[in-house]
Amino acid sequence: MAAENKNADPGAAAVWDRDSLANDSFQDSFQTRVFKIIVIGDSNVGKTCLTYRFCEAKFLKNPEATIGVDFREKTLELDGENIKLQIWDTAGQERFRKSMVEHYYRSVHAVIFVYDVSNLASFESLPEWIEECRRHSVPLSVPHILVGNKCDLGRGEVPTSLAQRLADSYHFPLFETSAKDPSEKEHVDAIFLTLAHKLKNHKPLRLKQLSGSVATPLTCEKEEKKYSLLEDDDDLNAVLCEFDAVIEDFTSPFEKRHFRYDEHLKTMKRRSSASVSDSGISDSDSAESLNRNSFSFSDERLNSPVFMPSPTSPSVMSPKPKLGDTKELEDFIADLDKTLATAISAPIEQNNSSAVGSGLTHTDHSSRGRDRILE
Numbered sequence: 433m434a435a436e437n438k439n440a441d442p443g444a445a446a447v448w449d450r451d452s453l454a455n456d457s458f459q460d461s462f463q464t465r466v467f468k469i470i471v472i473g474d475s476n477v478g479k480t481c482l483t484y485r486f487c488e489a490k491f492l493k494n495p496e497a498t499i500g501v502d503f504r505e506k507t508l509e510l511d512g513e514n515i516k517l518q519i520w521d522t523a524g525q526e527r528f529r530k531s532m533v534e535h536y537y538r539s540v541h542a543v544i545f546v547y548d549v550s551n552l553a554s555f556e557s558l559p560e561w562i563e564e565c566r567r568h569s570v571p572l573s574v575p576h577i578l579v580g581n582k583c584d585l586g587r588g589e590v591p592t593s594l595a596q597r598l599a600d601s602y603h604f605p606l607f608e609t610s611a612k613d614p615s616e617k618e619h620v621d622a623i624f625l626t627l628a629h630k631l632k633n634h635k636p637l638r639l640k641q642l643s644g645s646v647a648t649p650l651t652c653e654k655e656e657k658k659y660s661l662l663e664d665d666d667d668l669n670a671v672l673c674e675f676d677a678v679i680e681d682f683t684s685p686f687e688k689r690h691f692r693y694d695e696h697l698k699t700m701k702r703r704s705s706a707s708v709s710d711s712g713i714s715d716s717d718s719a720e721s722l723n724r725n726s727f728s729f730s731d732e733r734l735n736s737p738v739f740m741p742s743p744t745s746p747s748v749m750s751p752k753p754k755l756g757d758t759k760e761l762e763d764f765i766a767d768l769d770k771t772l773a774t775a776i777s778a779p780i781e782q783n784n785s786s787a788v789g790s791g792l793t794h795t796d797h798s799s800r801g802r803d804r805i806l807e
C-alpha cells in the first residue's frame with residue numbers, strides 16, 4: 433500500500449518544509465505553512481479511507497491495517513495562501529502503534545478522532561483516545577474534531593444525539609460522514625477545509641506550537657472560556673512569539689528580512705521572567721521541543737549572509753537554546769550583528785548562495801509521496 437521507509441524519523445516532520453528546499457524554490461518553501469494533523473481512533477473505523485478520500489479524492493478499496501503511521505499531504509490555497517496539511521493516519525491496532533505513539537502527538541496542530549457510526553464500541557473508545565491525547569500533552573487549544581464515519585451503513589449503533597452529547601461534553605465539533613459514499617466527498621473535503629481555515633488563522637506555529645501548551649487558541653468560544661489557556665499563558669506566549677518572529681525573519685529570503693532583533697529581544701526580556709516559571713513547561717521539556725524541531729540558532733546561521741559551513745561543521749551541532757533563556761537569544765543576536773557587519777562588505781553572491789537547511793536534521797521524506805514508518 434505504501435512505500436516503506438524504515439529509517440524515517442517522524443520527529444523530523446516539522447522540518448519537511450525546510451528540507452524541501454532541495455526540491456522546491458526558495459520562495460515557495462517559505463510561503464507554504466505546514467500543519468500536522470493526526471487522525472486517531474479504533475482500528476477499522478475508516479481513518480485511512482477518510483484521509484485517502486480527502487487527499488486522493490477516491491475511496492480506497494481493500495485498505496490494509498495501518499502499521500505505525502501513513503503520511504499523506506495535501507496543499508490547499510486559501511485566500512491566496514498555501515497551506516500544506518500533513519495528515520498522519522495512525523494505526524488503530526495497539527500492536528502496530530507501540531513506541532510510535534510519542535511521535536504521533538509531537539508538535540501536532542490538530543486532532544481528528546474517528547469512530548464508526550455502525551460500531552458502538554468504536555464510539556465508546558473515544559474517551560480513551562482523548563485521554564491518550566491529554567497524556568501526551570496535546571494542548572486543549574489545538575482544534576480537535578470528532579468524525580463519525582460509515583454513515584452509509586446507517587447510524588443504528590451510534591445515533592447522532594448520542595454522538596452530539598459526547599462532542600458537546602468535550603466542546604469538539606462533530607461531523608458525520610462516509611468515506612465510501614461518493615456523494616459525501618464534498619462533506620469529507622469540508623471537514624478538512626474547516627480545519628485548514630482554522631489553522632490558517634494561526635500565527636506561524638513553529639516554536640509556539642512545539643512548546644506544548646501555548647498554541648494560539650482555535651477553539652470555539654465555549655472552549656476558550658472553559659480552559660482559558662491563553663490567558664494563563666499570555667506571557668509565555670508573548671515570549672514565544674518573539675522567538676517566532678526572529679526565526680520567521682531569519683528564515684525569510686535575505687532581501688525580505690527586517691532585522692529588528694533588538695526589539696524582539698527587549699519584549700522577550702520584559703515578558704520572560706513572568707512566563708517561564710508559570711508555564712508548567714520545564715526548561716528541559718522546552719529544550720527538547722526545540723530539539724525536536726531540529727532547530728538551533730546555529731542552523732539558522734546557515735542562512736546568514738556569510739556563514740558557509742561544511743556539512744560536518746561543529747557549529748551545526750552547537751547547544752540548543754532553551755525556552756526563555758534570553759541569554760541564548762542575546763548571544764545569537766550579538767553574533768548576528770557581527771555577521772551582518774561583515775556582510776556589508778561581503779560579495780552579494782554569498783547572500784544568495786547560502787545553503788539554508790543543509791545542516792538541518794534531514795530525513796528523506798518525499799513531500800509528494802507517502803511514507804510508512806515501521807519500527
Ligand SMILES: Nc1nc2c(ncn2[C@@H]2O[C@H](COP(=O)(O)OP(=O)(O)OP(=O)(O)O)[C@@H](O)[C@H]2O)c(=O)[nH]1
Nearest residue numbers: 475476477478479480481495498524582610611612
Ligand atoms: N461502509 C463503509 N466502509 C468503510 C468506510 N470507510 C472505510 N470503510 C471500510 O472499513 C474498513 C477499514 O477501513 P480503514 O480505513 O483501513 O480503517 P482504519 O481506521 O484506517 O484501520 P487501521 O488502519 O487498522 O487503524 C475497510 O474495509 C474499509 O473499506 C465507509 O465510509 N463506509
